[in-house]
Amino acid sequence: MTKTKSQSKTWRKVRLGEFANINPTVQIQRGKEYPFLDMADVAPLSRTTNWQKRKVFKGSGARFEENDTLFARITPCLENGKITQAQELKSPAFGSTEFYVLRGKQGISNSDFIHYLSRTFRIRKLAEGSMVGASGRQRVERAAFENIEVEVPENLETQKRIADILSAFDDKIELNNKISKNLEATAQAIFKEWFVNFKFPGHEKIKMVDSELGKIPEGWEVKKLADIVGLDKGISYKGSGLNKSGMPMINLGCFMRGGKFSYDNLKYYSGDYKPRHIAEIGDLLVSNTDITQEREIIGNPVIVEEWLGNKKYLFTHHIYILRPKSDLNKTFLYYLLRQSAFRARVIGAAAGTNILGLSKEAISSFEIIIPPAELVEKFTAMASQILEKISSIKHENQKLSALRDLLLPKLMSGEIKI
Structure with a gap:
């Protein structure tokens, strides 16, 4: 210009x-x-x-x-x-x-x-x-x-004014991220109180009984994950199929440290794939690979969301999809896999020298405690509202980022005068 x-x-x-x-x-x-x-x-x-x-x-x-x-x-x-x-x-x-x-x-x-x-x-x-x-x-x-x-x-003041405009977007994004983090922590705290500490509504009236995992409320069951979900691994894709367009593909790069997940790292694939390699909104995915050696990414779960209009995604062989065999809610399963007991199983089972891997057996043999359906439904009703709010914040942040990135080159080139 x-x-x-x-x-x-x-x-x-x-x-x-x-x-x-x-x-x-x-x-x-x-x-x-x-x-x-x-x-x-x-x-x-x-x-x-x-x-x-x-x-x-x-x-x-x-x-x-x-x-x-x-x-x-x-x-x-x-x-x-x-x-x-x-x-x-x-x-x-x-x-x-x-x-x-x-x-x-x-x-x-x-x-x-x-x-x-x-x-x-x-x-x-x-x-x-x-x-x-x-x-x-x-x-x-x-x-x-x-x-x-x-x-x-x-002029230093001009530099500062330009930076302040762009910083305002990042300030709002960071505030939103803190709100999301607090919301997620609230849902996890409720899950732990109800389903780990057994302090659910009405727990005073329920007798504790013996089980393979110790004392649990009467009427609750101990099962292996394999009893309630099926596991499928994603596509082993060819590099030649990666393009700037095609089917959006969730990959290991989308899973970040601290249990975070980013759709910004999606890849796009135009090669062949099978129906079992497709994940849709609401599906539950778990990473099965880690290159950090610190086991911060492997075993992390995510519930698939709509992103930039995408409602279906491929997922790579570094990821498992968990498909419930019964009516057990995926939101309940998501928070179950966020608990320390599952993290401990993942950390202990992850194997490899430079690249860590998590076998299907390590996940499917994990023993869990299944509460009555009505209690799962009560938790899911609350947790789903929290997840919807978090999803809404993510979409707001995406719009803020897009507007910031639109302004960035214009401000930095002087096209927009300050």
Whole structure:
């Protein structure tokens, strides 16, 4: 876009290395514990506020502070948008060696503006184009990264106003995420109170009896998952069938640490598949593979939702679908699989050297306690309302993200004047 005469005076072309501090000095001590950010923990084009993971600093790793931006420099992490800004960070931190750290320069650039600048399609594509090295391990060289030409407002206040507009969207998205997290925690707490601690409505009148799993309420049953669900593995797809269009396909990349799930990582497949490889709205899926070695992804359940108009999905061989053999509600099963007892089974049964796998037998032989149908229905009525609210929040966030991403290049290029 051709800029107006007045606009050209307020924007200038400059090398990224002149505009931003790249890998600024951060003082941290060897042998001391600090917040740590692994590449796998970074959500694409995001702001990170969860600093529960900590490690002892042994001398290597990207060092950063509050408001710094971490920019993945290695394939395929850069192509996957592994760019995040550190927020709500109370101390210095460090992370993967495969990050570049960006920070504003005193009197020249605003750190929030730099974060959104780094998220623009142009910067990411120029960085990707400068990668060198062996296939599969290509990296952006620092000199090439610093030499990327950017066009930016000279005025710091203009930079701040642009960043504030974009930050407002992310602030709302993060607030919504916190609401969703609290709603999910509420549903899980009710499930645990009723079906693990046996403090369900009217429990005072029910006698406790012996079972294979210890004392349970009279009238409840112990069964194996195989008695109530059938398991099918997803499609072993061919890479040649992956396209920008086709059938949306839920894959291992959709399952994230902390039990989170993202439809942003869907793939699209135009190859052959069978009816058993299709999941529909309301179906229950469980991941059966993990490459993190920390067992944070394997065994995580998700209930399939409509997303961007998609109502049917393929799912890959890294995922099982659980199809109830009876009328037992999938919402009840979902919260059952979120409990610590199932997590313990998954952690103990996951096997493999570099890639962990979970067998059908490990899931199907898991023993569970089945309560009376009327109690399951009562819980499901409450939990379904919570899940609907969470789903509504996800769709609102998707719209907010889309609007933010629409404004991002226009604000960053000066097409929209601030």
